Amino acid sequence: MTRNDAITLARQYLKTGEFIAELDRRVAYRTESLNAERKGELYAYLKDELTPSLAALGFTSRIVDSPSGRSPFLIADYHESDSAPTVLSYGHGDTVDGMVGEWRDGLDPWTITTVGNRAYGRGTADNKGQHSINIAALRAVKETRGGKLGFNAKFIIEMGEETGSPDLAKVCDLLRDELKADLFVGSDGPRLSAERPTIFLGCRGGIRIHLDVNLREGGNHSGNWGGVLANPATILANAISTVVDGQGRIQLDALKPPPLTNSIRAALADVKVEPTADEPQLSDNWGEEGLSPAERLYAWNTLEVLAISSGNIEKPANAIPGRARAVLQLRFVVGTKVDNIAEVIRAHLAAHGFPMVEVSTTQSFMASRADLDSPWIKWAADSVKMTSGKAPAVLPNFGGSLPNDVFADVLKMPTMWLPHSYPGCSQHAPDEHILLDVTEEALGIMAGLFWDLGELERPL
Structure with missing residues (x-):
């Protein structure tokens, strides 16, 4: 039996309906961690x-309660040889709200419905479908190798990713010996595009920044007080413009990353951000000057206004509001100094005439990135290309946070x-789905990767 046999078997799981039936069973668990x-x-x-x-694959598993008691973890281990490589894989079984009643044509989010090339269901893309692909690929390799993988494998599956993975770091720190491995391989987030296999080596960090202007209680008639009472909405809008301009360009140097290195530019040189017809099209004249779309998305920082509020937008009164607030988010790459970001922004706003703007931060995710010179990267890229016939996009980091x-x-x-997903998968929204052709390709890619791992006599 050969590498091609394992790949063929993995792809057959989709063609026979076995994979969709298995995923349907998993989607049926209403694992809304925010509920x-x-x-x-x-x-x-x-x-x-x-x-x-x-x-069934020979793993020994146990459930670990999180320190906070909020959500459990599954730790699974499969061991063949002390000298063989060991891979640690990750997934999360929790989902966002099912949003029942908001899906197209009345679809049930907790049942897989296949329409054309799409398989709809909550968790299909994020993340039950993705870790199910990896488990199925392991099964194909083990069956093809006559009951052996050729390497050691471990899993950690968490049930709190959609609440910010609050206990993942603590659990991994406590179980660092049990989780020790030569390589981490995870599957989450989207590919660069549906057509191109992708490897990313880390993720951008994220911090929510809250800006509040609280001048007085209630509103005051704009005819009686206009021109003599400061307007918090006007203040807030102008304060934001000193931090990020009308073209989405960061104005505060402390929020920018270090300059792009030659290795980062080289890694992104052949990466094109090309949305499909049903995805949002790239905006003209938006984002940092002098960078390609790929460099803006994967190698630079962005500051976005997520929400802004003052008064009642549905029923506006002829009154000057007393309060205004906004929530911004900084997505940042490795090397950005974010330890005292609230103090930096507060000082910047005060220096620009806005000392009344209160600044606070929440929901912090750290940026991280593997060494671009790691021999594992070329090994994985060669494996993906051998299986798919396509050179994968190798991204220094994912644009989002993981x-x-x-x-x-x-x-x-x-x-x-x-x-194993793609940018238009509608994760976190109604109509979440995976693409069947991408799923079939991904099953083959992961079977090929795991087969190649079993061919190594020792870790790279």
Whole structure:
């Protein structure tokens, strides 16, 4: 039996309907981690669904309660040889709200519905479908190799990613010996595009920045007070413009990353950001000058206004509001100094005449990135190309935020993510879906990668 046999078998799981049936069973667990009433479902997904599936592959699993008690973890281990490479994989079984009643044509988010090339269902893309692909690929390799993988494998599946992975770092730190591996391979987030396989080596960090202007209680008639009372909405709008301008360009140097290195530019040289017809098209004259779209998205920082509010936009009164507030988000790459970001912004606004703007931060995710010179990167890229016939896009980091820093900085291992979704998958929204052709290709890619891992006599 050969590498091609393993790849063919993995792809067959989709063609025969076996993979969709398995994923349908997993989607049926209503694992909304933001819903306190679903705590039992979080445990059931790990205990009743994943534990038996991994046991069939020879894994020994146990459920670990999180230190805060908010969401559980599954730790699974499969060991063949002390000298063979060991890979750690990650996934999360929790989802955002199902948004029942908001899906196209009345679709049930907790049942997979296939329409053309799409398989709809909550968690299909984020993240049940993605870790299910990896588990199925392991099964194909083990069956092809006559009951052996050729390497050691471990899994950590969490049920709190959609609440910010609050206990992942602590659990990994406590279990660092148990989770020790030569390489981390995860699957989450989207590919660069549906057509191009992608490897990304880390993620941008993210911090929410709250700006509040509180001048007085209630509103005051604009005819009686206009021109003599300061307007908090006007103040806030102008304060924001000193931090990010009308073309989305960061104005405060302290919020910018270090200059792009030659290695980062080289890695992104052949990466094109090309939305499909049903995805948002790139905006003209937007973002940092002198950078390509790929460099803006994967190698630079962005400051976005997520929400802004003052008065009642649905029923505006002829009154000067007393308060205004906005929530911004800084997406940042490795090397950006963010430890005292609230103080930096507060001082900047005061220097520009806005000392009345209160600044605070929440929801922090750290940026991380694997070493671009790691031999694992070329090994993985060669494997993906051998299977798919396509040179994968190798991105220094994902444009969004994932808990990659836990594996890179806490567990100290090389990290690679091979996503199986695409930018238009509607994750976190109604109509979440995966593409069947991408899923079939991904099953083959992961079977090829795991086969190649089993061919190594020792870790790279």
